[in-house]
Amino acid sequence: QSVLTQPPSVSAAPGQKVTISCSGSSSNIGNHYVSWYQQLPGTAPKLLIYDNNKRPSGIPDRFSGSKSGTSGTLGITGLQTGDEADYFCGTWDSSLSVVVFGRGTKLTVL
Amino acid sequence: QVQLQESGPGLVKPSETLSLTCTVSGGSISSYYWSWIRQSPGKGLEWIGYIFYTRSMKYNPSLNSRVTISVDTSKNQMSLRLTSVTAADTAVYYCARSVIVIIPTTQNFYYYGMDVWGQGTTVTVSS
DSSP: OOBBBOSSEEEEEEEEEEEEEOOOOOGGGGSSOOEEEETTTTTTTTEEBTTTOOOOOOOOTTTEEEEETTEEEEEOOOOOOOEEEEEEEEEEEETEEEEEBOOOEEEEEE | OOOOEEEEEEEEESSSSEEEEEEEESSSSSSSEEEEEEEETTTEEEEEEEEEETTTTOOOOOTTTTEEEEEEETTTTTEEOSOOOOOOGEEEEEEEEEEEEEETTTTTTTEEEEEEEEOOOEEEHHH
């Protein structure tokens, strides 16, 4: 059981938009920055979003992040088949004194 | 461009010690925090701990008694030791650069994310 809750899966058609939620509490998302990672099959996670809504250099602006209260959201627009991957949220939990991750959401582009 | 490469035995016997090394290339291990993370099908991503080049470190309390993370700035390497392993420690182990800021005067802690990851190394615990 993870302290961050993500939907197990989401799906959408190519070209469409999808959002992935990450729900936590005041000890983690409520008071700390959210980051998002993309993990393509058989590869290491890759940072997509840090500091709630900032994109590292090289990440397309099709990917966006937001935070409200104790929840974070990853948005992906203009879906491509190459976006099919697992997406994880992460943050610091000050009660547990650990970095915590969600269990991941599998994105299927139909 | 900073790159990370994990290395170490792929098979460890139960009750023995798992030892992995993360080599940093294309940049200095100094001035950043460095984490170990593992991923197993049953538990998703699990943060093991981090270390700063000054050897300040923090471990996941769930593994605290078994984990040691060290850094060798002369070799630009970070290492992980996990003692008394069981089958539950079977996982892909990653090292990653962690963007963390701790304000010295207030000790306020800001974790921004992990921006560079190694490719990962699979470790199986089995006799």
